[in-house]
Amino acid sequence: MIEILGYADRLAVRPGATIAFKVSCETGAESYRADIVRLRCGDDRPDGPGFQEALVADAAANGDYPGRKQAIDCGSxxxxxxxxxxxxxxxxxxxxxxxxxxxxxxxxxxxxxxxxxxxxxxxxxxxxxxxxxxxxxxxxxxxxxxxxxxxxxxxxxxxxxxxxxxxxxxxxxxxxxxxxxxxxxxxxxxxxxxxxxxxxxxxxxxxxxxxxxxxxxxxxxxxxxxxxxxxxxxxxxxxxxxxxxxxxxxxxxxxxxxxxxxxxxxxxxxxxxxxxxxxxxxxxxxxxxxxxxxxxxxxxxxxxxxxxxxxxxxxxxxxxxxxxxHEDDLYDCAWETDFSWTIPQELKSGIYAARLRCGSQGEDYVPFFVLPERGHSRAPVAFLASAATYLAYANSHDHYEDPVAERCHGLTVLAPADLFLMQRRDLGLSTYDHHRDGSGSCWSSRLRPILNMRPKRALWSLNADLHITDWLEAIGQDYDVIDDETLHREGVSLLERYACVITGTHPEYYSTAMLTAMASYLERGGRLMYLGGNGFYWRVAWHEELPGAMEMRRGEAGTRMWTSAPGETGLATTGEPSGMWRHSGFAPQRLVGVGFISEGFDSGSYYRRLPDSHNPRAGFIFAGVEEEIVGDFGVFGGAASLELDIVDPKVGTPAHALHLAASEGHSNVYVIAQAETGANHPGMDGIESPLVRADMVFFETLNGGAVFSTGSIGWAGSLAHNGYRNNISTITQNVLRRFISPEPFPPSAGTK
Known part of the structure; x- marks a missing residue:
């Protein structure tokens, strides 16, 4: 039983602004404790880097509060x-x-x-x-x-x-x-x-x-x-x-x-x-x-x-x-505010949470992002939190309601949060879920408790992304945190003050404004480290009147749990076609050189370096790395794991991109994505098909910029191995140091 739940009125907040928290004590606790903490790593598994948080001891919101259970007006x-x-x-x-x-x-x-x-x-x-x-x-x-x-x-x-x-x-x-x-x-x-x-x-x-x-x-x-x-x-x-x-x-x-x-x-x-x-x-x-x-x-x-x-x-x-x-539609739980916190001007940008505790075991974390002041940056690096993707998966029931889930994920294991969500559909659905009437869920919102956007939960979305912030802290790199809902509202101005932007592990969902801003950033000489897989894949829209509401339609292709009815793939918010960005003429390869090809959730694998990794243009990437095989370790069994991306010049990988490494040795759980083939046939899995792999690429862009892509969600899960002393960490740090250097990248033949 989940004893305490909370959410905030916003996900991103800047110094001087106030964030309000809404809390419900589900088992009738008379009081609870709230503390503001800075999150570094959310992985509390015995074989992981370890959960790490830091108390913001002087936060005015810290204290004891009266408990109450708050009702939800669910249903449209x-x-x-x-x-x-x-x-x-x-x-x-x-x-x-x-x-x-x-x-x-x-x-x-x-x-x-x-x-x-x-x-x-x-x-x-x-x-x-x-x-x-x-x-x-x-x-x-x-x-x-x-x-x-x-x-x-x-x-x-x-x-x-x-x-x-x-x-x-x-x-x-x-x-x-x-x-x-x-x-x-x-x-x-x-x-x-x-x-x-x-x-x-x-x-x-x-x-x-x-x-x-x-x-x-x-x-x-x-x-x-x-x-x-x-x-x-x-x-x-x-x-x-x-x-x-x-x-x-x-x-x-x-x-x-x-x-x-x-x-x-x-x-x-x-x-x-x-x-x-x-x-x-x-x-x-x-x-x-x-x-x-x-x-x-x-x-x-x-x-x-x-x-x-x-x-x-x-x-x-x-x-x-x-x-x-639908009786299970939800935008805003509309709970009353229990406490608020005005962000101090001097507070460091980062991923924070209100830690809520009641009774002997009741605990919840309400994450939020503290951004720098608008128009300012406090570090040369920005970690771009994937707010749209967090919402797409918010409170997902997919991994135990999808009849073929065990084909990819193995035997289903239900955590306490899963059992709770099975009973409490009034907490709203993800865009992977079906409504009770069988239709697909087109909307998601952040104005509700999101149980799978928490530390100490499954290593997916936010909790997986905390592996990256943990690594940045471990190497002593200052960074700001920004988010892509804010990117949608503010455009390229949110990015342009940073020498380098680092994505999360799975920036899968992007609006037109978000993608346009990212492309503009690269055209202006920005550097992008795409440390994930299956990114920039689905086209979404944010509601212009309702903050924090995101719309999604599933088209006729793409790996999906439901399909929009005929004639209903157009987004109500914009009229744009939803579905895969590739079908709107902008495959992920055009932006970051690689795009989704396969997924599997049994065990990861490694990368083998390719001849391009010895090209002088890539010399800085592999400095200090003698091994030909990299990433044969990590919390997912290998750095090439979960969801994989490959190069594809036919849909946009730049001709001058260096194909640095490719994974191999994947199991038959990994199969070629449905969108990549017109029909099912033998030989489409990780054992038989050479297409089932993760590709690591690098290429220069206009005005001295560059892109580095890992092609795997699991990459970040290998950063902390052996106390952060490993070839995945070395490669990532080499790229980061060069990307924040003021020295422009010389144009290759493909960028002149």
Whole structure:
């Protein structure tokens, strides 16, 4: 059991700014201890370099705090604030197009002005009951009445729903019609009945209650509303009229809501094809009752009018007028702040954490990056933390939910954090996960506890990257820490003050702005040490209105756990195609000389030097290294491990790049990546295929710059071997010393 959890309102912070921490004591501890620490190494395994942290003893935030358990409002929906137009409603018609994905789940609300539980609340709601049947729900608090349609909905089919109530006659009518007749579903007749509740009983006590879509609301802490009764699936063209309209006019209501005769009674007609990149829901009706998306539902989704003639929402937004809602979407846990810390001006840049402890064993670390002041640097070297990649994997369930995980990872071993996440999907998903309805998770956010972005956890992402900061500390090299979310916002100005930038072990996810900034840095003479593998691979976007929210779509290629539906690979935030950067014309080889080829998680291997390693241009790299085999050691069994990159001139490796070394001897667990071959065939694994390898490369760039790439995630896991005295450490230090030297690299034939 995880006893204490926390997160911060930001991941990167500069001197003089304040960072706020939110904490939940999950087992009811009355108090906890918080201390600010600087993280050096997070690897606490017996065969690793050892966990190392340093207490910031004078941090004003250090102290004891009262404990409490904080709730999470998980699940996406739309909320439209209270309005007089809603309060005036007696008779009404609710209508929408829906594409349910979990109709057999608990009762789900489609459109509503309802507060409280579905069984004992008040208001009116168009919903789907526990038997997958559409229903109209009316409630006065003491009694709830339902009109249920006899036809059970099928998953992933479009339906027109209409529910009306005539206050004068107390007659309710419910209509459900399948949109696509090809499925053979018979047209159904509307059902009607008189409501036994007192006249307008459902309208009592609704002042101040919002109108909602894909959920209704219940009272939360301190007067805040929370979502409940979440609908899983797509909704399109929701409408609200202030009269009971005959079901015969349903098509007009859904397609031409402003037309007479129904237009006169129109309260709101929401058009999801408008403002797709944003968080607002636009009402094209007369009253302007715009709403807000809560918890990042997926926009730019194909609607019932999608023709397959447009594969991106920007060209035909009217065909992308649907939103996909999920009960396990999450943007912000929205916890209250427990304590804050203003970063001292003199504090050294680095990777820090709020260390939280309660009881005898409860412990959590909330990492954050202290950047130098904007426009300044305090060291010649910057370690670039891969914030986008950390978020892509945040709270991932992939390694135990993916049916083929053991093919690559071996026998699954579940850590306490894994067991906790299996029970607590309200902590949000990674972009590797499936939602409960089976659709892929397109969004990730940092405004929640991220259990796999911690020291003392699996050696992946942040914890693996701490091997690099540990090594920098061990060799006495001053460095600043920056992050790539900040790189997205600030561009090349974040990099240009550094002689050398060092990546993490796995900078896999990059936005257009991030990649453009990195390319500009190299064009201006910057030096880049890419100490990882499978980098610069997937194209993502950051939400421009919601800090810390990152969007990802999985295209038709690339090693992936799910695939976007046809027509839905365009990013809602930008309209750009997502998927592999290679398919957008920018393979990783164009930037760093190597790109992803294979992965395997059984054991690593070594590199064998190639003739180019003896080229005078590479003399500085191998100074003091006599061995022809390097990296046959490390926490992963070898420096060439986990995920591997190779050179490929066909997609961008510069002609003048020196191919310094290549790994060999990989197992049959390592197979050629799916994107590299058109069909599966024998001989694609590490035993038989010469393509399964990690390549080490070096090349000069314009204006005296250079790139050094290792082609392996596992490289950093070998740096600390034998007390940091080994050929991997020597090679890396040789490159770093030369890269921070003011002497420009002379241009090779390929850079003139």
């Amino acid at each position: 929906y739309v909320r439209i604030g209270p309005a007089a137009a809603f309060d005036a409603i007696a008779s009404f018609t609710l209508s929408a197009l829906i594409w349910p994905t979990l109709p057999e789940a608990d009762e789900a609300t489609v459109l509503a002005r309802w507060k409280g539980a579905a069984e004992a609340g008040a208001g009116y709601a168009l919903a789907i009951d526990k038997s997958s049947r559409p229903c109209l729900r009316l409630g006065g608090g003491a009694q709830v009445w339902r009109l249920v349609h006899p036809v059970a909905l099928q998953a992933r089919r479009w339906y027109r729903l209409l529910a009306s109530f005539d206050a004068a006659t107390k007659t309710a009518t419910l209509h459900c019609e399948p949109v696509d007749a090809r499925w053979g579903d018979p047209a159904s007749r509307p059902v009607s009945d008189r409501c036994p509740l007192e006249a307008n009983a459902f309208g009592q006590g609704l002042v101040g209650v919002p109108f909602t879509m894909a959920a209704h609301v219940i009272a939360g802490m301190k007067g805040r509303w929370r979502g409940a009764g979440h609908f899983n699936g797509k909704i399109e063209a929701p409408r609200l009229h202030a009269q009971a309209i005959p079901a015969a006019q349903i098509e007009q209501i859904l397609t031409t809501p402003l037309a007479a005769p129904s237009g006169a009674s129109l309260v709101a007609a929401w058009d999801f094809s408008q403002d797709i990149p944003g968080t607002r829901i636009r009402d094209i009706g007369p009253k302007g009752l715009d709403g807000d998306c809560i918890n990042l539902p997926t926009r730019a989704m194909t609607g019932r009018a999608w023709t397959a003639e447009a594969m991106n929402w920007k060209s035909r937004p009217q065909e992308y007028a649907a939103i996909h809602f």
